[in-house]
Amino acid sequence: MRTNKYIWYGTHQLFHGLTLTFSESAAGVFAAHSYKFDGTTSTFIVECDAETWRRANLAGMSDEETRAYLAEIFDKDLGGHALLSNNSKWINFLLVKNQYWSHQNVVLLGDALHTAHFSIGSGTKLALEDAIALYRCFAQGLDVSAAVQEFERVRKPVIDEYQQAAYESLIWFENAKDYMHLEPLPFAYSLMTRSKRIDYDNLKRRDPKFIAAYDKSKV
Ligand SMILES: Cc1cc2nc3c(=O)[nH]c(=O)nc-3n(C[C@H](O)[C@H](O)[C@H](O)COP(=O)(O)OP(=O)(O)OC[C@H]3O[C@@H](n4cnc5c(N)ncnc54)[C@H](O)[C@@H]3O)c2cc1C
Known part of the structure; x- marks a missing residue:
């Protein structure tokens, strides 16, 4: 069981393609993983570390209060759309591996x-x-x-x-807060190379404009 908390919502705000949004609040950093899944609705998964979750007192909030709180955190990104609940609950990601298949x-x-x-x-x-x-x-x-x-x-x-x-x-x-001091382009670079499957050269082949802007930002 991992330490971060996440909760799965929907919204009528449409995100075209996977969109990762980070919002810093007094309680800590919240990340949203969002993508459109039909013509009118997107998935909107919110994730935060255990400390942020505790400081925000999310354990003590009702479903309605939690949605209102998170809608405020992601106000600009949701464009005024509400978060839609489907018996949504905070959970911890379960990392499963099996020695015997x-x-x-x-x-x-x-x-x-x-x-x-x-x-x-x-x-x-x-x-x-x-x-x-x-x-x-x-x-x-x-x-x-x-x-x-x-x-x-x-x-x-x-x-x-x-x-x-x-x-x-x-x-x-789980360590997103450690990257929040970065400027937007180095932050995006760190995010895109996080799984270590995509490196600088690979990203340069896929998106030369992005890498050119990233290189310029470091000068
Ligand atoms: C927040 C989140 C976001 C995700 N987003 C993506 C994504 O964007 N893209 C992607 O590819 N994957 C995503 N995944 C992963 C994806 O959901 C799972 O990997 C996938 O659903 C696994 O399929 P499965 O059939 O193995 O298991 P499941 O989808 O869990 O299906 C198992 C089914 O078995 C049923 N079941 C359980 N016990 C019993 C029982 N005793 N008797 C009968 N039925 C039973 C369950 O109710 C369930 O319907 C996401 C996962 C999470 C947690």
């Missing part, structure tokens, strides 16, 4: 086998890829025992790599 004819897939922090947004993809990989192992004509072993052999390196990237990202978010 199967037992006899039972095999784990998806989040039951491994979780990847939502800041890298890959959990559903990994779960679906697990299912496809397991299907392919059986489609080779292997018996149950050989198929589940083959499944683990094929998937483990992929899962380990994603979980490592997700872990780096999770640690960055």
Whole structure:
């Protein structure tokens, strides 16, 4: 169980593509992970560290009070739209890893086998890829025992790599307050390279304009 707290809301403010927003308050730093999921609604997940959560007294607030408090924190970003609750509760991210992937004819897939922090947004993809990989192992004509072993052999390196990237990202978010002193471009650079899967050269290939502006900001 990780230390940061997060809560999952919706909003009618539309965020086109994944948008990460950081807001500093008297209690501490709040981060919002938001993205549009249909024509009229976006997901809006708010995350903060345990100290911020305690200082803001969020444990003592009702659902309505919490939404009003966070809507105030993200006032500019929400553009006056309310936060929509769906039995939303503060939770801690559960980091799942398994030493054994199967037992006899039972095999784990998806989040039951491994979780990847939502800041890298890959959990559903990994779960679906697990299912496809397991299907392919059986489609080779292997018996149950050989198929589940083959499944683990094929998937483990992929899962380990994603979980490592997700872990780096999770640690960055747990320490977000340590980056708030940075100017916008170095802050964005730190955020984009947090999982250590994207480095300076990679970012330069993907977005040369951003790297040019980042380099200029350091002079
Ligand atoms: C805040 C947050 C944001 C996320 N954002 C993204 C994202 O943007 N992109 C992305 O790819 N992933 C994201 N994820 C991860 C993604 O949600 C999961 O990785 C994915 O849902 C895993 O799928 P799953 O089928 O393994 O498990 P689940 O989706 O958890 O499905 C398991 C199902 O089993 C049911 N169940 C449990 N116990 C029983 C039982 N005993 N009997 C019958 N049914 C049972 C549960 O009710 C549930 O419906 C996010 C996760 C979180 C926490």
